[in-house]
Amino acid sequence: MRHLLKVHPSDNVIVALTDLSKGQTLTYEGETYILQDNIQQKHKFVTEDLNTGDPVIMYGVLVGKAMHPIPKGGLIHTQNLKHAAADYSGKQKDYTWTPPDVSKWNDRTFMGYHRSDGRVGTANYWLFVPTVFCENRNLEVIKEALNKELGYGQSEKYKNYTRQLISMYESGQSPDTMLSADLSLQEEMFHTKRLFPNIDGIKFLTHQGGCGGTRQDSAVLSKLLASYADHPNVAGVTVLSLGCQHLQMDDFKQEIFQRNSKFDKPLLMFEQQKSQSEESLISEAIKQTFVHLVKANTQQRQPAPLSKMVLGVKCGGSDGFSGISANPAVGYAADLLVGLGGTVLLAEFPELCGVEQELADRCINKEIAAKFVHLMKSYNAQAESVGSGFHANPSPGNIRDGLITDAIKSAGAAKKGGTAPIVDVLDYTEPATKPGLNLVCTPGNDVEATTGKTASGSTLILFTTGLGTPTGNPVCPVIKVATNSDLARRMADIIDIDTGDIITGQTTIEQKGEEILEYCIRAASGLEKIKSVELGQDDFIPWKRGVSL
Structure with a gap:
């Protein structure tokens, strides 16, 4: 079992993969650290002494600044770190991409409905x-x-459960008896x-x-x-x-x-x-x-090349493992699909804060980059006009599980989009018409984002989560990908794929990405029982273009 991970060579923080204790001495990549605090799993400690105002770097980008001195081996948290992100503008440099080897999928198909x-x-x-x-x-x-x-x-089991309570009440049994009763939750088809x-x-x-x-x-x-x-x-x-x-x-x-x-x-x-x-x-x-x-009903599934697949990528209920297990694994699956001529949609603009320049440079031309910069800045300005901003995006659950600033959350969230060039930037409800990686302007809110991503044409959505969420969509199957195996076990009724074995070192990001692509092929063919579909999680929330993070 691995205990530590530095995500990027230039980072000055290290992620705890297991719970660590104050005073513990650890060696990582030839450097020794004496922990100054208890470090919970998913949280981070600094690799050097930091003074007030010093930058904190994670995923190779600025994610915050020290509010107070932080000693080497010290925990970063909301009392000593504030959100900070690098400034950005339009496309500044060319981007070269080497697609992954997709030869073993070249002749693969999925069984879909041809329009x-x-x-x-x-x-x-x-x-x-x-x-x-x-x-x-x-x-x-x-x-x-x-x-x-x-x-x-849907299942009748909860109606049957209620009927049992009604029967107990009508027979004169007390509330205490009802609370202690072992009632049946069997399916009633x-x-x-x-x-x-x-x-x-x-x-x-x-x-x-x-x-x-x-x-x-x-x-x-x-x-x-x-x-x-x-x-x-x-x-x-x-x-x-x-x-x-x-x-x-x-x-x-x-x-x-x-x-x-x-x-x-x-x-x-x-x-x-x-x-x-x-x-x-x-x-x-x-x-x-x-x-x-x-x-x-006379329409039937027919073979289609993988290039016809439109894959949305989304995260919600994120934790400190999201950016190092599920999101990069989904990102690798996204790169494979782009390499096969398919389409990938990455949305949630409030959760791209801090990696804007990297994304602008990945745009295939200056016009597309300019549209992205305009949408990001106008969106954030609208939030700031009412006293908020992208910095206010992390939820209490995100923060408790290691996502201390929006830039930390965003840098990990952006990993879902892989590394492919960005072929287009779409405003809310604009349809995706170009194969490759597209950015879609939506809030980070789970349902508003999946609603908007589906509007742009996603025919499957990969939804990563570290804390668990029941989000689905009425017409686009939403596949849940757990960042850790504990969640996959506890909420097995909503999780489809477990990437916790990346954290333990039992598999690689690339191997898990290939596994995810194979799951998507089966799901696109109607061969997988996707949990959100089985449970009828048909969430739909239109965005009024107001301030929603």
């Missing part, structure tokens, strides 16, 4: 979309009517067979927008909903509108065809204020959707 515009989905969903929050209740009624009857309902085996699910994008707020909010929401309607994992769309809201049906339809002039999926549109009654609206929407589901 008429040439894109390939990894799943086949039917989508219900409200143009305004007033229709959320009607969507819930339709969801209740369709999902269980067609075989897409209602309908195990799908009526439409080639339809992976019926999804409902309920939201709180479409009216009220600003017209700009509704315009952004229209682009977002249009991107989901156009998504390659979607077979068809049913749209419900009230009629008087900001986001009008015609505007939404126009947004779809502006995005994709070749859009030819079924688009069923219903307006409640033109309907005879709520009952007629809902029954007609169910009937027409059912008929089109019959047609959509």
Whole structure:
């Protein structure tokens, strides 16, 4: 078992891979350190005496400055280190990339759903979309009517659990007896067979927008909903509108065809204020959707080259191991996919703070780098205008597990994108059209980021986590990658891949990256039971372009 790791040769901090004790003497790369503090696993100590204002370097970049003197072997924490990041501008130097060897995947395919515009989905969903929050209740009624009857309902075990409590109450048993009772959580299956085996699910994008707020909010929401309607994992769309809201049906339809002039999926549109009654609206929407589901079910998976895969990379509930196990392993898988002609989307702009210049230099031209710099600076300025900023991004959980500053968090988060050149920078909801690594402007917030990444075209998302998070997406399967094996064991019901063996030295980043790519190929073919999909974690939060980190 390894105890220490210096991530980059120029770093002046070392990561503790196990819990270390004050006074312990350790030798690393020929240098001896006497620890001045207890160092918990995932936290860091400095390799030299630091004075007030001295820089702290990790991942080879500035991640903070000492607020007080820190002795060699001393722990860095929020009381002695403040966030700092290097300034940045446009592209300053050329970037040369040597792709990894991808020869053994050159002839590989995945089994996907081919769309008429040439894109390939990894799943086949039917989508219900409200143009305004007033229709959320009607969507819930339709969801209740369709999902269980067609075989897409969730487990009944918690309903059965509640029934047991009701039975105890009705029989006169006391609350203390109920609390101490060993109740059953066995599955109670209602309908195990799908009526439409080639339809992976019926999804409902309920939201709180479409009216009220600003017209700009509704315009952004229209682009977002249009991107989901156009998504390659979607077979068809049913749209419900009230009629008087900001986001009008015609505007939404126009947004779809502006995005994709070749859009030819079924688009069923219903307006409640033109309907005879709520009952007629809902029954007609169910009937027409059912008929089109019959047609959509005729689509079947067909072989597709790996170049047709669009992989989103995301982290959430991050810890001090994220940047040294799961994120670089996902980054290596991303490099493999780029080498095969595929597309990778790296988002979360607040979590690219401190590595902006490196990313700008990786852009393939000055125009793309300038767009990235503009989006980053305007986003941060907006946050600072209300008294915040990118520096406020780390959560209490991040900090407890070793991510002391945003720059430390960000430098590790950026590793998910690998090392490939950046071929494009996309604003929120802009579609990815260029194979290779793309940057997508979204918040760092888990659901807002996955929502936005899917809008740009991700057909699979690799989501790394060190603390655990149940985030999913309605139409893009979200694969959870644990940074440590303890998490993978404790939250096995939500974790798909464990990269903790990188920390213990049992495998390498490259080997784990290859394993992750193989998992993605199986997942894209419908051959893996992805936990977020199995649990129905269909999280969807539109970003209003306000201050969200």
